[in-house]
Every structure is written in structure tokens, then in C-alpha cells.
Amino acid sequence: MKEILFKVVDAAEQKFGAEYIEVRAQKLYKTMVTLEEGRVEAVKQGIENGAALRVLVKGTWGFASVGTLDVKTLTDAVSDACKMAEAASSRRKAPIKLAQTKAFEDMVVLKPRKDPSKIPAEDKIDTALAVNDVVLGYDKRVRSCTINYLDLKGTNFFINNEGAYIEEGKLYIWLGVGAIAKQGDVFTFSREAVGTTSGYEVFDVETPEKVGQMTAKRAVEQLRAKPPKGGTFPAVLGPKVVGTFVHEAFGHLAEADLTLSGSVLSDKLGKKVGSNVVTFYDDGTIKGAFGSFKYDDEGVPAQKTLLVKDGVVVGLMHNRETAHQFNAKPTGNARAEDFRVEPIIRMRNTFIEPKDCSFEELVEDIKFGYYLKSLRGGQANLDGTFQVGIQEAYEIVNSELGEPVRNASISGNTLETLLRVDAVGKEFELWPGVCGKGQSAFICDGGAHTRVKEVLIGGSA
Amino acid sequence: MVALKLEEMLSLAEKAVNIAVKKGAGEAEAFVFQGLNSSVGIERGQIARTSLTIERGLGARIIINKAIGFSYTNVLESDDVVEDTVLRALGSAEASKPDKDWHGLPASKPVASVNGSFDHRIEELQSEDLVDIASAMLDAAEKKDKRAFPIEGGAGTACMSVAIANSNGVAVVDCGTMIECSLATIGREGGEVTPECFEFNFERRYDINPEWVGEEAARLAVSALKAKKIENKSVSVIFTQFALQQLLYFTLINAVKADYVQRNQSALKNKIGKKVASENVTVYDDGLLDGGIRTWKFDGEGVPQQRTLVLEKGVLRNFIYDNYTAKKEGKESTGNGARAGYLSTPNVDSTNFHILPGNKSAEGLISEVGEGLLVYSVQGAHSSNPASGEFSVVAAPAWKIEKGEITHAVKGAMLVGNTFQVLTDVSGLGDNERKIGQLVAPWVLVGNVKVIGK
Numbered sequence: 001m002k003e004i005l006f007k008v009v010d011a012a013e014q015k016f017g018a019e020y021i022e023v024r025a026q027k028l029y030k031t032m033v034t035l036e037e038g039r040v041e042a043v044k045q046g047i048e049n050g051a052a053l054r055v056l057v058k059g060t061w062g063f064a065s066v067g068t069l070d071v072k073t074l075t076d077a078v079s080d081a082c083k084m085a086e087a088a089s090s091r092r093k094a095p096i097k098l099a100q101t102k103a104f105e106d107m108v109v110l111k112p113r114k115d116p117s118k119i120p121a122e123d124k125i126d127t128a129l130a131v132n133d134v135v136l137g138y139d140k141r142v143r144s145c146t147i148n149y150l151d152l153k154g155t156n157f158f159i160n161n162e163g164a165y166i167e168e169g170k171l172y173i174w175l176g177v178g179a180i181a182k183q184g185d186v187f188t189f190s191r192e193a194v195g196t197t198s199g200y201e202v203f204d205v206e207t208p209e210k211v212g213q214m215t216a217k218r219a220v221e222q223l224r225a226k227p228p229k230g231g232t233f234p235a236v237l238g239p240k241v242v243g244t245f246v247h248e249a250f251g252h253l254a255e256a257d258l259t260l261s262g263s264v265l266s267d268k269l270g271k272k273v274g275s276n277v278v279t280f281y282d283d284g285t286i287k288g289a290f291g292s293f294k295y296d297d298e299g300v301p302a303q304k305t306l307l308v309k310d311g312v313v314v315g316l317m318h319n320r321e322t323a324h325q326f327n328a329k330p331t332g333n334a335r336a337e338d339f340r341v342e343p344i345i346r347m348r349n350t351f352i353e354p355k356d357c358s359f360e361e362l363v364e365d366i367k368f369g370y371y372l373k374s375l376r377g378g379q380a381n382l383d384g385t386f387q388v389g390i391q392e393a394y395e396i397v398n399s400e401l402g403e404p405v406r407n408a409s410i411s412g413n414t415l416e417t418l419l420r421v422d423a424v425g426k427e428f429e430l431w432p433g434v435c436g437k438g439q440s441a442f443i444c445d446g447g448a449h450t451r452v453k454e455v456l457i458g459g460s461a
Numbered sequence: 462m463v464a465l466k467l468e469e470m471l472s473l474a475e476k477a478v479n480i481a482v483k484k485g486a487g488e489a490e491a492f493v494f495q496g497l498n499s500s501v502g503i504e505r506g507q508i509a510r511t512s513l514t515i516e517r518g519l520g521a522r523i524i525i526n527k528a529i530g531f532s533y534t535n536v537l538e539s540d541d542v543v544e545d546t547v548l549r550a551l552g553s554a555e556a557s558k559p560d561k562d563w564h565g566l567p568a569s570k571p572v573a574s575v576n577g578s579f580d581h582r583i584e585e586l587q588s589e590d591l592v593d594i595a596s597a598m599l600d601a602a603e604k605k606d607k608r609a610f611p612i613e614g615g616a617g618t619a620c621m622s623v624a625i626a627n628s629n630g631v632a633v634v635d636c637g638t639m640i641e642c643s644l645a646t647i648g649r650e651g652g653e654v655t656p657e658c659f660e661f662n663f664e665r666r667y668d669i670n671p672e673w674v675g676e677e678a679a680r681l682a683v684s685a686l687k688a689k690k691i692e693n694k695s696v697s698v699i700f701t702q703f704a705l706q707q708l709l710y711f712t713l714i715n716a717v718k719a720d721y722v723q724r725n726q727s728a729l730k731n732k733i734g735k736k737v738a739s740e741n742v743t744v745y746d747d748g749l750l751d752g753g754i755r756t757w758k759f760d761g762e763g764v765p766q767q768r769t770l771v772l773e774k775g776v777l778r779n780f781i782y783d784n785y786t787a788k789k790e791g792k793e794s795t796g797n798g799a800r801a802g803y804l805s806t807p808n809v810d811s812t813n814f815h816i817l818p819g820n821k822s823a824e825g826l827i828s829e830v831g832e833g834l835l836v837y838s839v840q841g842a843h844s845s846n847p848a849s850g851e852f853s854v855v856a857a858p859a860w861k862i863e864k865g866e867i868t869h870a871v872k873g874a875m876l877v878g879n880t881f882q883v884l885t886d887v888s889g890l891g892d893n894e895r896k897i898g899q900l901v902a903p904w905v906l907v908g909n910v911k912v913i914g915k
């Protein structure tokens with residue numbers, strides 16, 4: 001493999017005029033199982049092998065992707081990429097440049113305790129079926145249950161013309177569960193997921209019993225929930241919700257490409273944007289976490305990146321291109337979903353740092369407010385407007401948890417909201433997810449329970 | 462990489478089916494896909510990157526005793542690849558469990574005849590042409606207003622071909638083209654930043670207007686400046702096609718899919734023949750729409766696409782089916798077996814979801830609103846309750862309408878409601894139909910939407 005990739009790099013540099021060339025090759029094997037109410041829709045297995053070629057010619061990116069590892073085809077593709085980049089470079093005002101980075105030579109071999117590629121498909125079906133049985137057996141009102149299991153295993157190869165050569169094993173396991181409960185005209189929906197980069201042993205901890213119960217219980221409890229009052233209220237955000245808030249409302253704005261595009265953080269580096277208890281990290285080094293890896297897709301090592309310290313913006317997430325523009329160091333956030341696409345700036349495991357409040361302390365001053373425990377999804381805009389949809393919430397009445405509330409969502413302006421964070425809890429949790437930014441990326445987010453003095457709650461009709 | 466010809470793709474598919482049957486498959490189907498994509502990308506006001514991708518592969522679905530196995534590969538070079546893929550699919554079927562509702566792959570039928578889905582001029586475009594399109598769009602935006610900043614966008618083409626064969630005699634091929642140009646902008650003035658504004662053309666024929674896209678993206682961004690907060694109140698809302706697409710994608714479009722209905726996940730179950738929307742609303746799932754983004758001769762299972770009446774003057778007439786869900790009810794597939802390329806098995810999806818237009822101009826619709834909002838896009842629609850249709854989203858960008866005229870941009874306005882209630886409250890439809898992905902619709906005026914602004 002190394003030899004083939006070297007040849008392509010040489011040709012790009014010497015024959016086709018590339019200032020920079022990188023090749024990412026991928027060999028990947030996936031297994032998927034979908035279950036609907038216990039019916040096995042199909043057992044699916046597939047191979048995805050291919051290469052991504054990226055060049056800089058006259059300061060403009062050229063990219064090509066092909067589903068082969070044949071040297072002749074790769075050389076032709078890199079030639080086309082160089083020609084096309086050159087054609088586009090005529091309209092570019094300032095050339096793109098990359099921050100310097102150490103060229104690593106490394107081989108990262110994974111040693112999962114239970115290797116999913118050695119576990120028969122029958123066992124994976126059985127695990128999914130066990131979850132299904134717990135969900136549908138929980139209560140008659142649970143009407144449907146969808147389970148999507150995925151595992152993928154393979155190797156990514158990275159080479160560039162600066163001397164880097166990395167082979168890194170890849171392993172991901174994901175099990176997503178969705179349940180729907182119905183009573184009269186009321187539908188409730190609940191979902192949970194397990195995600196890891198360690199091994200199939202994850203199901204020894206996240207047992208079908210535990211995952212199934214959590215999903216079904218929520219769907220059923222929400223049946224008796226009422227819509228929230230719309231308006232501004234104090235709120236305690238659970239780790240899942242605050243994690244999504246940190247990811248969506250702040251994290252995306254701190255991806256340096258979006259910061260450069262004019263996100264509300266573009267003039268905030270070094271400035272105070274949140275209260276003193278607000279400290280955010282994006283960390284690619286947490287062992288086994290769904291957003292962890294050793295090297296990013298530009299060959300830069302993953303690291304623990306401090307984004308906000310005590311309310312002050314101290315860092316952004318960079319690739320080599322934005323790092324050069326900010327005169328900063330690359331942070332190892334350049335990720336590509338696969339060989340079909342270019343690496344872009346993505347988050348890894350993003351969270352708010354825990355402090356020292358107990359849950360009781362967080363709710364003790366709240367006469368009326370909301371406890372937002374679990375989310376359905378979130379989205380942010382460059383102007384700092386965020387929205388997080390909530391799938392599980394409760395009223396807080398006179399410092400105690402009250403009635404369940406359904407179909408709530410929170411919204412507001414990120415910077416205003418960060419200033420209103422007035423206390424953070426102590427227990428740390430991290431939850432897996434899939435983030436979409438044109439491409440999908442496996443991530444985690446989380447933190448500890450966080451209290452916000454007031455936030456806009458959008459209720460049901 | 463040399464592109465495969467249609468007949469080569471079909472012969473690969475037929476080869477896979479033959480091998481499967483020889484190796485003991487009860488039934489077999491092979492799907493071969495090839496896509497050639499070319500694009501020029503804009504980042505932060507400049508052309509930044511170019512891309513050429515060749516994506517192709519084969520997916521084999523095999524049934525043994527009602528148990529379904531599937532396998533795919535994106536490597537098609539060597540001879541053993543087809544056989545290896547078939548063997549893996551056989552192994553998958555053996556590992557799987559029988560499905561009592563499986564009643565066989567589709568039978569062979571003549572493919573549909575379609576217009577405007579393939580344009581050889583798109584195939585012949587060069588990278589320089591795409592650079593010109595992207596530049597024209599950027600120049601137009603810059604010329605329109607300096608306060609608008611193009612953050613990202615680009616121009617691209619795709620040429621796609623599909624071949625499907627199965628052991629019931631299906632052997633079909635089709636090819637199609639697409640071209641798009643798009644620009645996302647934000648407005649910036651005195652420390653204020655607007656939400657992202659977006660405009661695009663996306664067509665099957667070589668029929669795009671990059672200057673218009675650039676100008677319009679800039680105009681929107683500037684008009685979203687000086688946004689004000691809004692009071693909590695129920696008002697009339699005009700949803701443009703973007704906002705409508707976002708709201709319907711996770712709710713109504715799912716609710717008419719036969720699998721959602723059969724699995725008790727649709728609020729429209731048992732409502733055939735009943736009034737579920739305003740009588741202004743008539744919807745077709747139109748797989749044959751001239752130039753439609755999802756117009757093809759056949760669906761992902763080789764079943765001819767068709768035009769299916771979904772809502773007729775607010776009355777629910779039909780659900781949409783793929784082969785599996787149709788046979789489960791003893792019906793015929795409506796040609797809605799969609800496929801995410803060669804990577805997966807088919808699932809039910811709409812083709813072109815066509816809400817028929819009304820006869821009011823955009824200005825006419827606005828003039829009917831005493832107090833309300835014009836909502837261009839919404840944030841967070843994916844967090845709607847997919848089963849009940851309840852949503853709680855942020856309208857951005859959006860504009861206030863007072864006494865029949867647009868007065869100013871609004872910020873931070875949440876809309877809460879239920880998509881199915883929204884459909885009942887539709888009081889007017891524009892004549893300004895356009896395609897946003899699979900949705901083809903005009904502007905829609907809806908009375909009485911709850912807005913939470915403070």
C-alpha cells in the first residue's frame with residue numbers, strides 16, 4: 001500500500017505541479033442490521049475501499065475521490081484534480097496556505113477486547129432482538145420499535161509530500177433505538193443510542209436491558225406529560241441537553257471555518273462571553289469515546305482543546321488552513337466522513353467542565369422552571385441563534401421536580417445564554433451522537449447538569 | 462477511472478443475479494450505480510476548491526426462505542468481486558431470520574416514460590464552465606450589496622446511471638443529470654450578523670441562472686438586517702418553500718409512507734377518505750414530473766415510477782408503497798422503493814412531493830395578511846415529534862408583515878404547533894411554485910400560528 005501511495009504523491013508533485021498533496025486511502029468493512037418490531041429487515045454487509053486525493057495548486061484546492069486503490073487510476077485522478085485546481089486558481093485573490101505541522105510516521109493498531117468483525121451476525125441480531133424485546137415488553141402502549149445496529153472496522157492510510165505516513169485502525173460500533181408509544185391521539189417518541197470506539201464489550205455495560213428500559217420508559221412517561229408554558233423561565237439542563245447546547249450553540253461557531261465566515265464569535269477571541277462557571281473543551285483523546293481518534297485526516301494528532309476558560313474564549317477548532325490564517329496551531333479537528341469527501345473542521349467530544357453543585361443545590365432557588373433532561377436534536381445559526389428540541393422534561397416547582405412535560409424546545413442567543421449560566425453540577429456524563437455538517441461525524445457531547453437563570457421555552461400549540 | 466457504459470452495468474447486475482441463483486438463492490436482485498460528480502466550491506467570498514468524484518458500486522439482495530441478506534461493494538474491477546459480494550449476501554441471508562410478510566421481489570413491467578431528467582449538455586460541461594458559473598454568482602452578489610458576505614456555495618454537476626436486474630426478469634437501465642449552483646450569505650452591518658440566507662438553482666436540465674442566485678442571496682441577507690424581537694401572539698404565517706420543506710420532511714411526508722402507517726407511526730393511519738387538510742391542499746407524489754429532482758423511469762427496485770394522488774382537496778386518498786409494503790397488503794407498489802445508492806436496501810420514500818399551486822401572486826398573499834410573518838426557513842425542524850407532527854422551531858430568517866406589507870426582519874421568533882394542524886389551517890396558496898429537493902410547492906399562507914418571541 002505504502003509504495004502505491006508514494007508513487008501517486010511523487011507524480012502529483014513532480015509531474016502535475018502540486019505544492020501540497022495528500023492521499024487518504026481507506027479499507028473498510030461494515031455490518032448493519034435493522035430491526036422493526038423484531039422483524040429483521042435485512043442483514044447487510046459491505047466493503048468500502050477507495051482513495052481521496054487532495055492537492056494545492058497555485059493556492060487552490062483540488063480534490064478527487066475514486067473507489068479503487070489501483071496506482072494508474074489514482075495517478076490519472078490526481079492529474080485531473082491538479083488541472084481543475086489550476087483552472088479555478090485564476091479567480092483566487094490570495095493563495096491558500098497551510099500551517100506548519102510535524103510529519104508523523106506511525107502505525108496505530110487497535111486491540112478491542114471483543115472484536116466486532118469476529119462476532120457472528122447471528123449474535124448481533126440477538127443483541128438487537130434483546131433490546132427490542134425489552135422495549136416492546138415494557139408496556140402495551142409502546143407500539144413500535146426500530147433498532148439500527150452498525151459496526152465498521154478497517155484501516156485508514158494517510159500520506160503527504162511532507163513526509164507523513166500513518167496507518168490507523170478504525171473501529172466504530174453504534175446501536176440506535178427508537179420507540180413510539182400511543183394512547184388515544186397522543187403519540188410520544190423516544191430514542192437512545194450506544195456508541196463506542198472500543199469494542200463489542202460495550203454491550204456488557206450498556207446492556208440491552210438498560211438501553212431498552214431507558215428508551216421505553218421515557219416514551220411511556222411522556223404519554224401523561226403536558227405541554228410546557230411558552231416563555232422565559234429558569235432551567236436546569238441535564239448533561240445530554242447541555243452537551244448538545246455546547247456542541248450546537250457554541251461549538252459550531254468555534255469551528256474556525258465558521259468563525260471566519262462571520263459567526264458571532266469572529267471578534268470574540270480573548271473576550272469574555274460567559275459567566276465564570278463556563279469552561280468548554282473539545283477533546284479527541286478520551287479513550288473509547290465515540291468522537292476519539294489518534295490522528296485527524298490531515299495527519300495532525302487529536303488533542304484536548306480548551307475553547308472557553310472561566311467564560312473567556314481562549315481557543316478555536318482548526319484545520320491546517322484556518323490555523324495558518326489565525327496564526328494558531330492546528331488542533332486535530334480536520335475530519336472526513338470517508339474517502340468520498342474532503343476533510344473539514346469537525347468536533348470530537350465536546351463538553352462543559354463540571355463544577356461542584358449537587359442537583360438539589362441547582363434546583364433549590366427555582367420557584368417555577370424546567371428540568372430539561374434529554375434532547376431530540378439541535379441546530380444553531382451563525383448569528384448565534386440556537387434551538388434544541390427536548391424529548392424529556394419536567395417542571396420544577398418550589399425546588400422540586402414536578403409533572404413531566406413533552407415536546408418542549410429551548411431557544412435563544414448563545415452569547416446571552418452563556419452569561420446567564422449561573423451554576424454547574426459535579427457528575428460528568430458523555431453521550432454519543434452523529435453530527436451533520438454536510439458530512440456525518442461520530443461525536444460525543446456532555447458535561448454536568450447546568451443551571452441557566454432564564455431561557456426561552458417554546459411549548460406545544 | 463473509465464466510466465462504465467449502461468450495458469456494462471446491466472450485465473454486471475445480471476451476472477450477480479445468475480451467480481446467486483446458481484449458488485442457491487431463492488430470489489436475487491442486483492443494483493448497480495455509477496455517479497460522476499464535478500464541483501467548484503466557494504468559501505468566504507472566493508473560489509476555494511474543486512472536486513471530482515467517481516462513485517460506483519453494486520448491491521445484491523438475496524432471499525432464502527423469506528430471510529433477506531444484503532451485501533455491497535464499491536470495488537468493481539476484478540472478476541471475483543461480483544461473486545464475493547453475492548456469497549456475502551448469501552451468508553447474510555443465512556444469518557438473518559425469515560420474514561413472514563415477504564412475498565417476493567417485483568415482477569418485470571415496462572418502464573415509465575419521463576421527460577427532462579437527462580441533458581447531454583450537462584455531461585459535456587468542463588471544469589472551466591463550472592468556475593465561470595461560480596464566479597458569475599459571486600460577482601452578482603458582490604455587485605448587489607457590500608453588506609452581504611458570501612460564506613459558502615458553489616456550482617456542480619452530477620451524471621448518474623442505474624441498472625437493476627432480478628430473478629423475476631427485471632432488467633432495466635436509466636441515466637440522469639443534475640446541475641446546481643448555490644450561495645449562502647450573511648448580512649453584516651455595525652456588529653449585527655444575520656442568520657444564514659440561502660438561494661440556489663438545482664435542475665435536471667442545463668437551465669440555471671447564477672446571476673439571479675447571487676443577487677437574490679445578497680438581497681435576502683441585507684433585508685434580514687435590523688431584525689427586531691416579536692411579541693408572543695398567534696398570527697398568520699406565510700411559509701416559503703424552504704420552511705415548508707423543512708416542516709413537512711419529518712412529518713407529513715413520513716406520515717403517508719406505507720411503512721410508517723403499517724407500523725403505527727403515522728398520524729394518518731385509518732384516515733383514507735377523511736379530510737385531513739384544508740380543501741386548498743391537493744398533493745401528488747409525482748415520480749414522472751417533468752424535470753423533477755426525483756424523476757426516473759423506475760424506482761430502486763425496478764418498478765415503474767408513477768403519479769399517485771395523495772391528498773385531494775384536503776381528503777386523504779392514498780399512501781405510497783414500495784414492493785414489500787404493497788405486497789403485505791395485497792396491493793401493487795406505487796414505485797416508491799427508494800434507494801440510497803448501492804449501499805442499502807430499498808425503503809419507502811416520496812419521489813417528487815407535489816403540492817399543487819394556487820392562483821395568488823406572492824404580493825397578493827402578503828397583502829392578505831393583517832399581522833403576520835413571512836418565514837423563509839426554520840431551525841430545528843428535525844427535532845419535531847415525527848409521529849405526532851408537533852414542532853417547536855426558530856423562524857430564521859423571517860420578516861414581519863403588517864397591514865399587507867413587509868415591514869422588518871424579526872429575530873429569535875419560535876413557532877410552535879402541529880404540522881397536521883398547519884395543513885388544516887392553510888388559507889391560501891401562491892402561484893410561485895418551485896422545487897426544493899423532493900418538495901415541489903408554492904408559498905403557503907397559514908392562519909393562526911403560535912409565535913413565542915420573548
